[in-house]
Amino acid sequence: MMALQVTRKVDILTPLGALYYNTGRYEEALQVYREAAALQPDSTDIWLALAQVLAMAGRTKEAEKMTLDIISREGSCIECYRLLSAIYSKRGNYTEALDALDRALQQSPSDVTVRAELYFSKGNQLREMNQLDQAFESYKLAVELKPDQSQAWMNMGGIQHIKGDYAAARMYYQRALLLSPGSKLLKENLAKLDRLERRLTGGA
CATH class of the missing domain: 1.25.40.10 (Tetratricopeptide repeat domain)
Known part of the structure; x- marks a missing residue:
């Protein structure tokens, strides 16, 4: 009792x-x-x-x-x-x-969501340490497990943006935007890319 x-x-x-x-x-x-x-x-x-x-x-x-x-x-x-x-x-x-x-x-961990979250956290940690290539790989493992992780797609875009691969950055940002259509930050990042690309192609 x-x-x-x-x-x-x-x-x-x-x-x-x-x-x-x-x-x-x-x-x-x-x-x-x-x-x-x-x-x-x-x-x-x-x-x-x-x-x-x-x-x-x-x-x-x-x-x-x-x-x-x-x-x-x-x-x-x-x-x-x-x-x-x-x-x-x-x-x-x-x-x-x-x-x-x-x-x-x-x-x-047998739970796919837990594994994906761990890879996402690991990506964030590596990004803090400025190890961008490893961070990118970790985010990639996260989205392979859970493709709906908008933040991971956005961070992958951010890394490509920093590295100057604007076409890849746009692709990842757009993927993130599909998942989070209301994200102001994503729209701002895409607008920044537009300005960069216009400057590069000699546009206004």
């Missing part, structure tokens, strides 16, 4: 913690998740939620330690590596952030 009461209590606490987290009330979220973790100390999901709240509350050292603790118990925790990557990236430790994403990919 006791076990049932504990489960029922955790079932109430977890969505409450999520509600506080989503409304930016991190202290309350921490209290609720700590209570849930005390009731179910072997629940990876609860500890991970707690680490995410700590990270969002700016307590990244605690969040990092907690996430590494979870990984030491459950090495295949893909979300743990994603969180670590976000923490390292926030600190500007891009190499470590990249390593965490690679370790997540090494777990061979």
Whole structure:
């Protein structure tokens, strides 16, 4: 009977913690998740939620330690590596952030969306490090898995734009625009390309 009461209590606490987290009330979220973790100390999901709240509350050292603790118990925790990557990236430790994403990919996530998101994040990380060719390849892997990732198409266009391959840039921007027809940024980027190409061909 006791076990049932504990489960029922955790079932109430977890969505409450999520509600506080989503409304930016991190202290309350921490209290609720700590209570849930005390009731179910072997629940990876609860500890991970707690680490995410700590990270969002700016307590990244605690969040990092907690996430590494979870990984030491459950090495295949893909979300743990994603969180670590976000923490390292926030600190500007891009190499470590990249390593965490690679370790997540090494777990061979079966969910295509998760794999695509990891390649997309990896592309963003590489772009931050100015490794544009590798970033492009990573975005390409993301859209091969999930062709509806507008942001990945746009970033591929952006990389080609920087490299001066305007025809390829236009193709990727247009692909992104099909998926996000309301994007002001995409329209601005295409307009920039038009101006560049007009200048190159000696037009007005």
